[in-house]
Amino acid sequence: MPLLRRRKVTDSSKSTNSESTIDKQDDKKNQSKRFRRESYSSEKWSCWDSCCWFIGFICSMWWFLLFLYNTMPASIPQYVTEAITGHLPDPPGVKLRKEGLTVNHPVVFVPGIVTGGLELWEGHQCADGLFRKRLWGGSFGELYKRPLCWAEHMSLDNETGLDPPGIRVRPVSGLVAADYFAAGYFVWAVLIANLAQIGYEEKTMYMAAYDWRLSFQNTEVRDQTLSRIKSNIELMVATNGGKKVVVIPHSMGVLYFLHFMKWVEAPAPMGGGGGSDWCAKHIKAVMNIGAPFLGVPKSVSGLFSIEARDIAIARAFAPGFLDKDVFGLQTFQHLMRMTRTWDSTMSMIPKGGDTIWGGLDWSPEGGSFKCSAKKLKKNSTHNTGQNANSNLDDMKSVNYGRIISFGKDVAEAHSSKIERVDFRQDTVKGDKLANSSNCDIWIEYHEMDNDSIKAVADYKVYTAGSILDLLHFVAPKLMARGGAHFSYGIADNLDDPKYEHFKYWSNPLETKLPNAPDMEIYSMYGVGIPTERAYVYKLITAVDCYIPFQIDTSSEGGSEDSCLKGGVFSADGDETVPVLSAGFMCAKGWRGKTRFNPSGIRTYIREYNHAPPANLLEGRGTQSGAHVDIMGNFALIEDIIRVAAGATSEDLGGDRVYSDIFKWSDRINLQL
Numbered sequence: 001m002p003l004l005r006r007r008k009v010t011d012s013s014k015s016t017n018s019e020s021t022i023d024k025q026d027d028k029k030n031q032s033k034r035f036r037r038e039s040y041s042s043e044k045w046s047c048w049d050s051c052c053w054f055i056g057f058i059c060s061m062w063w064f065l066l067f068l069y070n071t072m073p074a075s076i077p078q079y080v081t082e083a084i085t086g087h088l089p090d091p092p093g094v095k096l097r098k099e100g101l102t103v104n105h106p107v108v109f110v111p112g113i114v115t116g117g118l119e120l121w122e123g124h125q126c127a128d129g130l131f132r133k134r135l136w137g138g139s140f141g142e143l144y145k146r147p148l149c150w151a152e153h154m155s156l157d158n159e160t161g162l163d164p165p166g167i168r169v170r171p172v173s174g175l176v177a178a179d180y181f182a183a184g185y186f187v188w189a190v191l192i193a194n195l196a197q198i199g200y201e202e203k204t205m206y207m208a209a210y211d212w213r214l215s216f217q218n219t220e221v222r223d224q225t226l227s228r229i230k231s232n233i234e235l236m237v238a239t240n241g242g243k244k245v246v247v248i249p250h251s252m253g254v255l256y257f258l259h260f261m262k263w264v265e266a267p268a269p270m271g272g273g274g275g276s277d278w279c280a281k282h283i284k285a286v287m288n289i290g291a292p293f294l295g296v297p298k299s300v301s302g303l304f305s306i307e308a309r310d311i312a313i314a315r316a317f318a319p320g321f322l323d324k325d326v327f328g329l330q331t332f333q334h335l336m337r338m339t340r341t342w343d344s345t346m347s348m349i350p351k352g353g354d355t356i357w358g359g360l361d362w363s364p365e366g367g368s369f370k371c372s373a374k375k376l377k378k379n380s381t382h383n384t385g386q387n388a389n390s391n392l393d394d395m396k397s398v399n400y401g402r403i404i405s406f407g408k409d410v411a412e413a414h415s416s417k418i419e420r421v422d423f424r425q426d427t428v429k430g431d432k433l434a435n436s437s438n439c440d441i442w443i444e445y446h447e448m449d450n451d452s453i454k455a456v457a458d459y460k461v462y463t464a465g466s467i468l469d470l471l472h473f474v475a476p477k478l479m480a481r482g483g484a485h486f487s488y489g490i491a492d493n494l495d496d497p498k499y500e501h502f503k504y505w506s507n508p509l510e511t512k513l514p515n516a517p518d519m520e521i522y523s524m525y526g527v528g529i530p531t532e533r534a535y536v537y538k539l540i541t542a543v544d545c546y547i548p549f550q551i552d553t554s555s556e557g558g559s560e561d562s563c564l565k566g567g568v569f570s571a572d573g574d575e576t577v578p579v580l581s582a583g584f585m586c587a588k589g590w591r592g593k594t595r596f597n598p599s600g601i602r603t604y605i606r607e608y609n610h611a612p613p614a615n616l617l618e619g620r621g622t623q624s625g626a627h628v629d630i631m632g633n634f635a636l637i638e639d640i641i642r643v644a645a646g647a648t649s650e651d652l653g654g655d656r657v658y659s660d661i662f663k664w665s666d667r668i669n670l671q672l
Contacts (some may be wrong), residue, residue, distance in 0.1 A: 036580075039419055071499055079604075087312060089622075092638040093197025097366075101645040102517055103199040105246045105284050106236040109178070110208045112251025112290070113344055115628070117172035118211065122142055123153050137181055137239075138294045151334050156341040158423055161481050162222055170211065175202065177209035181628075190632040191248075195641060204240060206232050212252065215343035215485035216259040217502045226263050230272050237282050244284035246644045251576075251627065254291040255347050255506040261514050262505035270502060274559055280516035285643050287522045290574055290627045293508050294581040295488070297403050298532045299348035303475065304404070305549045306336040308532065336443050338477065346482035349471070349552070350403070350464045351507050352490055355585070356668060357464035358401025360415035364580060364664040365400055371530045371563040371570050398563050400533045400571055404462040404470070408536050408555040408564070423455035424469055444475045445547055453548045457539040490670070494595055508585050508596060509670075517599045523586040524636055526625020527659045528610035530563065531573025540616070546650055572659050576627035583607075583661035584668065594672040598640060605655045607634050 033159050035079040059330055121128045126149035135142060135153055157164045170655030171177060179189040210225040219225040233245050249257040261279055264272040301307050339345060350357055358364060405411035410418055433500050468488060472479045487503050504510040538552040557564035572579045586603040591602040608623030620629040639652055
């Protein structure tokens with residue numbers, strides 16, 4: 001019996017050991033499988049997957065919230081907003097309807113650069129399925145799906161400035177052309193909705209849409225856009241009891257309509273043949289919003305290095321990322337190649353040279369803007385007087401006249417301390433190309449040699465007077481094309497027959513306002529936002545297919561109130577257009593009877609002090625002074641509706657000024 005027990009025990013232990021061994025083998029097999037699965041997963045998963053999932057999650061949540069917002073009853077978001085912020089004021093249209101205002105003068109909207117939609121009418125094979133789909137504005141879906149194809153179709157011919165062979169991209173027509181730039185991002189929509197509150201509709205509103213990429217005269221050559229604007233204004237006046245139109249241009253649309261007023265009166269074939277009294281018969285008022293009358297320094301950095309403040313900061317956070325081949329698109333090179341075919345961008349180059357913008361050791365603005373100052377909500381519909389910032393004269397002076405400086409020390413040094421080498425005389429291009437490799441996208445910098453690139457930096461400082469020489473040197477094809485359509489000087493004698501050419505018509509310093517003494521001109525713009533005025537640049541190390549100049553984002557002013565941040569000097573403005581450009585012509589150049597305004601058209605300045613939204617529920621704010629967001633500013637909308645309903649400048653209270661524009665204008669020595 002004991003032997004039997006031992007045998008049973010032994011057999012039992014063997015069985016147990018055998019089962020244990022099998023379990024261990026199974027565990028090893030399972031671990032091996034898990035390891036292979038984990039290895040496979042780690043091989044298949046990458047940071048790109050994480051990025052794509054993250055972006056997809058954000059986009060999905062955004063569209064889901066947007067869907068909820070648009071489907072819920074209108075009273076719910078308003079109830080929530082008022083519960084947090086208190087009772088909201090009536091929109092201007094509702095307020096003025098209660099006052100009894102109704103439709104009076106027809107209104108014409110003239111959109112600016114970028115904000116108008118463009119759609120495809122003919123394209124290459126890569127654009128199959130996009131007939132009459134928006135390439136610009138809307139969702140921008142094609143940009144993400146096929147970026148190289150999109151860039152190809154958004155570019156113009158580099159020689160003619162018109163359509164490339166086999167491509168036709170045309171402006172969207174109607175109010176939908178520029179009511180929204182993208183889903184949820186309004187441009188003209190808020191103003192249109194408020195005008196509708198007092199009875200306006202499509203027969204009394206007209207969006208003068210045009211292809212904002214083209215030079216102004218080429219919009220007529222290719223699309224007869226100027227003729228269409230003329231005909232539509234004549235029709236609106238005729239069908240509305242002879243009431244003159246109120247024209248509302250925004251941004252570059254201001255320059256476009258300035259060109260139109262000369263074109264419509266000029267004899268055919270160069271002009272529209274309307275005669276010298278056409279504007280007097282058809283236009284009651286021109287209410288310019290965010291007007292870059294004298295250009296913007298931002299356009300210089302865009303043409304020079306395809307940069308602005310925001311892009312330079314993004315570039316500093318991710319050095320080299322935007323210069324690399326991302327999703328098949330060398331971002332900066334392709335953007336520069338594309339935008340340098342848009343002749344309209346050259347209309348924004350600063351006009352008037354050193355006389356207007358300042359020289360090596362002076363600028364009209366000086367240092368009278370506190371860049372960190374937070375603006376209070378002061379907007380009203382009454383005149384609040386001039387110069388609310390006059391207590392800032394004790395600040396350190398900033399020389400804004402140096403639009404481009406190579407190095408912070410150069411930007412701040414006295415001109416006598418700066419040693420310069422004149423690239424215009426001492427350099428001959430073409431000996432040894434700096435970009436000698438085969439590049440996917442060829443830009444004009446690839447045709448410059450190393451000595452030429454270095455000579456640009458050795459010149460040290462560029463003012464508005466020498467910026468044109470700089471651009472002619474680094475982009476001769478661009479400027480040769482632009483020089484046939486735009487001019488940037490100051491006329492000595494406006495009666496000289498040469499100023500009858502269309503290239504001068506969009507420069508207020510080289511053309512006369514129409515003979516329309518009963519017409520009114522307003523310049524309406526935001527103030528209180530640091531706005532790009534001058535730049536500190538650096539020369540970068542040569543690599544293949546590169547843009548050799550960059551904004552030096554390491555250049556800082558050293559104090560909270562400094563106007564030098566991230567390599568950009570800021571002045572007062574609306575974030576895009578400095579006050580000097582938006583206000584000078586109405587403050588001095590056209591004020592009263594001058595050689596630029598021989599009939600004495602009354603001009604007024606209406607400034608809107610920027611106040612950001614108090615919380616996210618306010619959206620982009622109802623008192624914003626930012627360049628595009630100002631289109632939703634209640635005070636500005638009220639001013640426009642009152643004039644459209646028949647009010648005059650006296651009814652609005654004349655000028656409303658917060659900045660030092662009159663003081664700065666007095667410092668400019670311009671023959672009037």
